[in-house]
Amino acid sequence: MERPNHLSVFIRMVNLFLLITSVLAGMVIVLFGIMAYGPEMLIAKPHTTSEVVSKPGWSETISTTDLWQAPDFSTVPTDETGQLIRYGRELVVHTAKYLGPQGKAKPMSNGMNCQNCHLEAGTKLYGNNYSAVASTYPKLRARSGTVESIEKRVNDCFERSLNGQALDVNSHEMKAIVAYIKWLGKNVPPGKVPQGAGLAELDYLNIPANPETGKVLYEKKCASCHGSDGQGLKSPGAAEWTYPPLWGSHSYNIGAGMFRLSRLAGYIKTNMPLGATYLEPQLSNEEAWHIAAYVNSMPRPGMDLSKDWPDITQKPIDHPFGPFADGFSEQQHKYGPFKPILEKRNEIIKTKHPQKP
Numbered sequence: 045m046e047r048p049n050h051l052s053v054f055i056r057m058v059n060l061f062l063l064i065t066s067v068l069a070g071m072v073i074v075l076f077g078i079m080a081y082g083p084e085m086l087i088a089k090p091h092t093t094s095e096v097v098s099k100p101g102w103s104e105t106i107s108t109t110d111l112w113q114a115p116d117f118s119t120v121p122t123d124e125t126g127q128l129i130r131y132g133r134e135l136v137v138h139t140a141k142y143l144g145p146q147g148k149a150k151p152m153s154n155g156m157n158c159q160n161c162h163l164e165a166g167t168k169l170y171g172n173n174y175s176a177v178a179s180t181y182p183k184l185r186a187r188s189g190t191v192e193s194i195e196k197r198v199n200d201c202f203e204r205s206l207n208g209q210a211l212d213v214n215s216h217e218m219k220a221i222v223a224y225i226k227w228l229g230k231n232v233p234p235g236k237v238p239q240g241a242g243l244a245e246l247d248y249l250n251i252p253a254n255p256e257t258g259k260v261l262y263e264k265k266c267a268s269c270h271g272s273d274g275q276g277l278k279s280p281g282a283a284e285w286t287y288p289p290l291w292g293s294h295s296y297n298i299g300a301g302m303f304r305l306s307r308l309a310g311y312i313k314t315n316m317p318l319g320a321t322y323l324e325p326q327l328s329n330e331e332a333w334h335i336a337a338y339v340n341s342m343p344r345p346g347m348d349l350s351k352d353w354p355d356i357t358q359k360p361i362d363h364p365f366g367p368f369a370d371g372f373s374e375q376q377h378k379y380g381p382f383k384p385i386l387e388k389r390n391e392i393i394k395t396k397h398p399q400k401p
């Protein structure tokens with residue numbers, strides 16, 4: 045073995061020095077971390093309910109303190125009321141089996157299930173859940189200009205989202221659906237809208253949502269289930285869709301909530317592609333808006349909307365059918381940009397209902 049020369053001794057010393065300094069630097073970093081964040085930074089924290097989480101892709105942060113929690117379904121009583129609630133849940137989950145084109149109770153709707161849009165039987169956070177229905181109805185709704193009961197609101201979805209007929213308000217089926225929805229919201233104080241209710245409200249884009257950009261994204265992220273033709277997928281002989289249609293004759297009509305771009309974009313953002321949640325969305329806001337624009341640019345069933353929005357100043361800014369009080373085009377009301385419409389609308393409301401001093 046050769047004797048080490050001066051150079052290699054020097055190199056070894058430099059290596060040793062570097063090793064010692066990096067170990068020391070590491071220790072200093074950990075120490076500072078502990079001083080700044082406390083020893084918890086070393087331990088995986090259990091998920092607490094009072095955390096404030098930053099939603100990836102959502103600009104706002106939401107507090108999880110008051111997040112709605114659906115009541116435990118196994119606590120539904122076994123008495124007659126309990127049976128009605130159970131049947132109501134069954135109707136929400138498997139609507140088509142009972143009320144679809146070949147429904148065994150009454151054929152009166154397009155074959156979709158309420159659950160296709162009100163996910164997890166209407167309990168999913170930001171999945172269009174029913175948490176705020178019992179607490180806020182009956183309420184004055186500007187679309188009809190009347191005070192609406194839960195029954196009326198349910199029938200709105202039958203006539204629009206399910207492109208069908210209204211259900212007799214005294215029918216066993218209507219009573220069951222309403223009983224279930226009321227049971228779901230039973231712990232929400234009157235007038236309150238809990239965190240996580242209904243759909244996510246996405247920030248508006250500064251540009252119009254673009255159906256062509258949306259088409260490219262749709263092909264990548266949605267077509268594998270809903271089809272390139274948007275017609276969904278149903279096994280031969282099945283009553284229900286494996287993947288529901290997004291446009292065409294079996295889909296929601298032009299009077300449905302989903303035909304408003306903000307409703308559809310909000311639904312898509314926190315729920316699609318299947319598996320997405322409000323905590324783990326899979327699309328940016330912008331992608332959700334563009335995809336929604338593509339879906340709602342495609343053909344779907346019509347509806348007579350002449351009696352909707354008797355006061356046109358109350359039309360939502362993304363209601364795409366005139367006449368409008370604000371002078372913006374149907375095109376802009378359909379795809380945006382929405383901020384200028386919102387500003388104008390607030391101005392009109394202010395001059396119409398001036399604030400009392």
Ligand code: HEC
Pocket residue numbers: 136139156157158159160161162172173174176177194197198201202205206221225242243296300301302307
């Ligand atoms: C194609 C999708 C779709 C289907 C299917 C659907 N709905 Fe809806 N529903 C919506 C949308 C969108 C809204 C409005 C949400 C909003 O404005 O934030 C809504 C709103 C509601 C509301 C009012 C919620 C609230 O908090 O004010 C009720 C109640 C309701 N639906 C019941 C039903 C029932 C019952 C069925 C089945 C018979 C059904 N829906 C089927 C999309 C759908």
Ligand code: HEC
Pocket residue numbers: 157159160161163164262265266267268269270286287288289290296302311312316317318335339
């Ligand atoms: C892995 C399959 C899958 C993918 C991918 C997927 N979806 Fe869905 N989607 C579903 C299923 C299943 C439902 C119905 C959920 C239920 O009934 O519980 C649904 C429901 C919907 C609905 C409401 C019901 C209707 O037909 O109107 C919309 C809107 C929707 N998806 C849009 C999209 C969009 C947009 C994308 C792409 C960003 C997408 N989906 C990707 C499976 C998928």
